[in-house]
Amino acid sequence: MKRDLISIDDLGRADLERYLALAAKVEGLEPEAKRDKLPGRVLAVMFFEPSTRTRLSFESAMCRLGGSVLGFSEAASTSAAKGESLRDTARTVERYAGQMVIRPPREGAARAAAEATGVPVINAGDGANQHPSQTLLDLYTIQKFFGGLKKGLRIALVGDLKYSRTIHSLVQALALFEGLEFHLVSPPALRLPGYLMETGAARKASFHESEDLRAAIRRSDVLYMTRIQKERFPDVLDYEKVKDAYVLNREMLEEAPRGLRVMHPLPRVNEIAADVDETGHAGYFEQVGHGLVVRQAVLLDLLGVAPGPTTTTRCCTSRRSRRGRSSTTSPPASGSRSWRSSTATRR
Ligand code: ASP
Ligand code: ASP
Numbered sequence: 001m002k003r004d005l006i007s008i009d010d011l012g013r014a015d016l017e018r019y020l021a022l023a024a025k026v027e028g029l030e031p032e033a034k035r036d037k038l039p040g041r042v043l044a045v046m047f048f049e050p051s052t053r054t055r056l057s058f059e060s061a062m063c064r065l066g067g068s069v070l071g072f073s074e075a076a077s078t079s080a081a082k083g084e085s086l087r088d089t090a091r092t093v094e095r096y097a098g099q100m101v102i103r104p105p106r107e108g109a110a111r112a113a114a115e116a117t118g119v120p121v122i123n124a125g126d127g128a129n130q131h132p133s134q135t136l137l138d139l140y141t142i143q144k145f146f147g148g149l150k151k152g153l154r155i156a157l158v159g160d161l162k163y164s165r166t167i168h169s170l171v172q173a174l175a176l177f178e179g180l181e182f183h184l185v186s187p188p189a190l191r192l193p194g195y196l197m198e199t200g201a202a203r204k205a206s207f208h209e210s211e212d213l214r215a216a217i218r219r220s221d222v223l224y225m226t227r228i229q230k231e232r233f234p235d236v237l238d239y240e241k242v243k244d245a246y247v248l249n250r251e252m253l254e255e256a257p258r259g260l261r262v263m264h265p266l267p268r269v270n271e272i273a274a275d276v277d278e279t280g281h282a283g284y285f286e287q288v289g290h291g292l293v294v295r296q297a298v299l300l301d302l303l304g305v306a307p308g309p310t311t312t313t314r315c316c317t318s319r320r321s322r323r324g325r326s327s328t329t330s331p332p333a334s335g336s337r338s339w340r341s342s343t344a345t346r347r
Pocket of ligand 2: 125131164165166226227265266267
């Protein structure tokens, strides 16, 4: 049975840790060892909204695994412009490709596409909802910077907590790791949505809300900046009021703990001044770089192909296929939520 990557909320901590371990394995492989992983496989990249990193890193990931890529990067060049539904587009594309990466503008649309098709679907950001592969690379980055997602790690999430899908996915993921401390820094109009506060509370995460970026800088290990998501505001005047709410610069970081790392899913507009790039705190371009191995891990995993040179092809770990799991995969840790993969309707 096929699996998808649609929402971080579908995953448990063991699932996240498994992805991080897979990414580390992929990172450890020589380029030549990767080239024969997915020969003859085709990935469709279907982007109805702008992207630089997500699209190009998925494309690069697939090419470097020996597969090939087709797709589009704007709705205007597809039949969506004539009114075709995403479900119909997905049902068409599954005839041409064995895996899909989709960025639809509407929240929930990636899951609908996954349910309509029989090939693995990866949500590359559905509206303001979720961006799960970004979260995996964010977790991988934090793990690399700090040697793990350790108890006591202080994480400040700054900016547009209301509309940023990378924040929404990241909060759900980080709340699964006990003992982290969260500082939520935003203008009142852009606070984290209530349902995510509730998820955090249910997972016993401690959230401290404030508007004070400088105070958060003094007491954080990770400063995760975000762009104010202009395209999500129903009224552009509301955007104008908050667009410059937080602009991080080098001088502000003088008060930071020595090990603080600044992250950002990018693109930045003006929320991080260029003078931060030259400080030892800047971590956002390293973060971008991790997208490649993390997305390679995701592509391999959803296709059931083992990343290592020595292991054999593994079966998927969806609840439905658990009985068929190969002996080369370890069972999920107790307490892990099983994959809630979308219902595959093969036709
Ligand atoms: N990293 C973002 C993405 O999801 C932004 C960008 O691509 O320009 O694609
Ligand atoms: N690139 C990220 C995303 O696609 C963040 C952003 O666009 O600001 O969600």
